[in-house]
Amino acid sequence: MLELPRPASPATRRPDFPRGVGSTVLLVEYAASRGLAQEAALRGSGLTAADLADPDRQVTAEQELRVVRNLLVLVPREEQAAAGREVGRRYHVSTFGIFGFALLSSPTVLDAVDVALRFWDLSFAFALPEAHLEGDAVVFSLSTTGVPADVQPFVLARDAAAVETVLDELLPGEPAPRFEPGTHRLPLPAAYLSRALPQGNPGTLAVCRAMCEDVVMARRARSGLAQRVRVLVTQRVAAGAAMEAVASDLGMSGRTLRRRLAEEGTSYQALLDEVRESLALEMLGTGRLPVEDVALRLGYAEASSFIHAFRRWRGTTPAAHQRALREAGDPA
Known part of the structure; x- marks a missing residue:
């Protein structure tokens, strides 16, 4: 009897999760193929060419x-589903990073379905997955819950075409459902679900799933408005990530943003500190950036302000943290 995968940590049931920039890159490239310049494609998004890179x-x-x-804007309503399918065929397994590698390393198609359900918020989809048993088959379906009506034809067609493209690549040369x-x-x-995948490897899958868990745990640690603010702060941190600028990106005033974050039990400064601390640890961990450069990339006007903040976060200085990392990695 076929058993439907039941993820221990189900993926989000809302489509407003943060996502990698790779999908936006594909959209901008498709827009260019239809004559829409990059600047026009990004207009109003708050994103820049540097973000895409x-x-x-x-x-x-x-x-x-x-x-x-x-x-x-370039596509008549009656052609939007067709445009969505065309874009969806550009989403390959490799587009999805570690999530894609987890799919490829799944021993069977059923294992890959389980990975997809567990980590859907590592995809770029807006249509949400549902799966249930019908006889001896699992019926995988896409829901538009939470997807704005004006983009539904395009989004649903794009996401369905992307799923089909991935299935084609999991079992190349064989007709997929x-x-x-x-x-x-x-x-x-x-x-079909019991078919072995050519690159399936339980050991590799275990590693990939652990990496996926690390990524989604970090992304799911915040939800709602706080989650969106963290993403926008990360994009703007080098320029100081002024609260009014982030509030404007969200279509609200600074006062409203402050109030709504308080309702979620946090504050703008707390989220800014979270982002800066996380990025600081990542940059210092490379061992290639001096403290002054890290401070500049985090939007500090002076290194002394960064050093003071880092001591508050970690109880030590950035330089001492870097020395400790070097000593820990030195076999001597």
């Missing part, structure tokens, strides 16, 4: 949707 950059769901809307015409239901028969 940073593979580690995260964006908010609203920022990606702004790019989608800019693109759809397709979404039923006129629906967003994808029946996956037991015989």
Whole structure:
């Protein structure tokens, strides 16, 4: 009897999770193929060419949707689903980073479905996954819950085409199931789910899943408005990440942002400190950046202000932290 995967830590049930910039890059490239310049594709999103060039950059769901809307200005409503399918076929397994490697290293298709359900918020999808048993098949479907009506035809078609493209790449050279015409239901028969994947490796999968867990735990540590603020602060931190600028990105005043964050039990300064501390540890850990450069990249006017803040966060100075890392890594 086929057993439906039941993830211990189910992926988010809302589409407003932060996502990597890779999807936005593909959207901008597609827009360019239709004659829309990069600047026009990014207009109103708060994103820049530098953001697109940073593979580690995260964006908010609203920022990606702004790019989608800019693109759809060029596409008549009746053609938007077709455009979505065309874009969706550009999303390959490699597009999804460690999440994609986890899919590839799954021993069977069923294992890959389990990975997808567990870590859907490491994808770029707005349509949310659902799965249930029907006889000896798992029916995988996509829901538009939470997806704005004006972008639904494009988004749903894009995400469905991306799923089909990934299935093609998991078992290359073999026909993969397709979404039923006129629906967003994808029946996956037991015989197909039990197929071994050519790159399946339980050991590699375990490593990839652990890495996926680390990423999603960090992203899920904050939710709601606080989560969106952290992403925007990360994008603006080098310029100081002024609260009024981030509030403007969110379409609200600084006072409203302060009040709503207080309702979530946090503050703008606390989120700014979280981002700066996390980035500081990452940059200092490379061993390649002097303290002064780290301070500049974190938006501090003077290194002394960064040193004071770091001592408050970690109880030591940045230089001492770097020395401790070097000594820990020195076999002598």
